[in-house]
Amino acid sequence: MGLMDGKSAVVTGAGRGIGQQIAYVFAEQGASVVINDLEPGPASETAAECNRIRGGSAVASAGNIADRGYTDQLMKTAVDSFGKLDVLVNNAGVTRDRMVHQMTDEEWDLVIDVNLKGTFNCIRSAAPYMRDTAKKELETEGQPRYHRKVVNFFSTAAIRGNPGQMNYTAAKMGNVGMTRTLAQEWGRFHINVNAVAPGFTDTRLTKPKEDGDGVLGVPKAIRDRMIANIPFGRPVDPREVANVVLFFSCYLSDFVTGQEINVSGGHQIP
Numbered sequence: 001m002g003l004m005d006g007k008s009a010v011v012t013g014a015g016r017g018i019g020q021q022i023a024y025v026f027a028e029q030g031a032s033v034v035i036n037d038l039e040p041g042p043a044s045e046t047a048a049e050c051n052r053i054r055g056g057s058a059v060a061s062a063g064n065i066a067d068r069g070y071t072d073q074l075m076k077t078a079v080d081s082f083g084k085l086d087v088l089v090n091n092a093g094v095t096r097d098r099m100v101h102q103m104t105d106e107e108w109d110l111v112i113d114v115n116l117k118g119t120f121n122c123i124r125s126a127a128p129y130m131r132d133t134a135k136k137e138l139e140t141e142g143q144p145r146y147h148r149k150v151v152n153f154f155s156t157a158a159i160r161g162n163p164g165q166m167n168y169t170a171a172k173m174g175n176v177g178m179t180r181t182l183a184q185e186w187g188r189f190h191i192n193v194n195a196v197a198p199g200f201t202d203t204r205l206t207k208p209k210e211d212g213d214g215v216l217g218v219p220k221a222i223r224d225r226m227i228a229n230i231p232f233g234r235p236v237d238p239r240e241v242a243n244v245v246l247f248f249s250c251y252l253s254d255f256v257t258g259q260e261i262n263v264s265g266g267h268q269i270p
């Protein structure tokens with residue numbers, strides 16, 4: 001028996017990092033998963049691993065969640081492949097860090113389009129399959145058959161404020177507002193809507209900037225300072241975030257909605 005047996009899920013940005021671990025844990029727990037990523041290669045590799053090793057059933061869908069036409073197609077893929085859509089995880093995100101006085105329109109727009117509008121696009125595109133199906137069950141059977149789940153992402157950096165991330169922190173706190181609003185709009189349809197804030201998590205977004213392409217990552221000195229402030233003494237493992245997403249995605253959280261959890265190893269937020 002798995003915690004996600006019989007469930008059909010879409011996970012965005014699941015080609016690597018936290019999203020990939022969410023896909024793996026869902027597959028291990030019996031879910032059928034649509035693996036979205038902007039990049040086709042990582043999406044296909046994650047889907048293949050879910051099918052081959054993790055015991056679940058997965059299909060890959062490459063595309064940009066900032067594009068509403070694509071997100072309509074993404075949600076339809078879940079229904080075409082697995083017959084329904086029960087769980088939506090809005091994990092995909094991107095950074096383009098720069099101090100505000102130097103930030104370009106392109107850096108602002110990209111980060112808002114993916115992290116904020118991308119979540120909105122996915123939720124709106126999922127509505128016909130999640131909200132409308134639950135509404136029909138409510139009208140014909142007296143109540144929705146079970147709880148469906150939406151899990152959004154924000155960030156401890158956004159709660160705290162983070163120099164160089166005006167665009168990212170604005171987008172991520174917007175996800176908190178969307179979570180609280182959607183929990184109220186869709187509560188009567190028994191669709192739980194919650195949000196997870198990873199702390200400093202070991203993915204390409206937090207690798208030393210000096211070791212990468214200079215676009216993603218965190219300067220080494222800041223990175224060391226951030227890790228020193230984590231009481232558990234190390235960055236979060238992506239799997240540890242995935243486990244909390246699993247809680248929000250399965251029956252264990254059926255009476256929890258409109259809530260946020262930080263997965264930060266105790267990193268204090270003033």
Ligand SMILES: NC(=O)c1ccc[n+]([C@@H]2O[C@H](COP(=O)([O-])OP(=O)(O)OC[C@H]3O[C@@H](n4cnc5c(N)ncnc54)[C@H](O)[C@@H]3O)[C@@H](O)[C@H]2O)c1
Nearest residue numbers: 013016017018037038064065091092093155198200201203
């Ligand atoms: N790593 C951290 O410390 C940290 C902290 C707080 C919040 N987060 C959030 O957690 C989530 C996952 O981050 P991660 O660290 O695993 O990042 P990551 O860069 O390792 O993985 C993100 C994935 O999203 C994909 N993606 C980017 N833009 C996309 C788009 N427009 N459409 C579809 N897919 C797209 C990327 O190709 C990538 O595979 C993000 O929302 C991020 O903001 C991460």
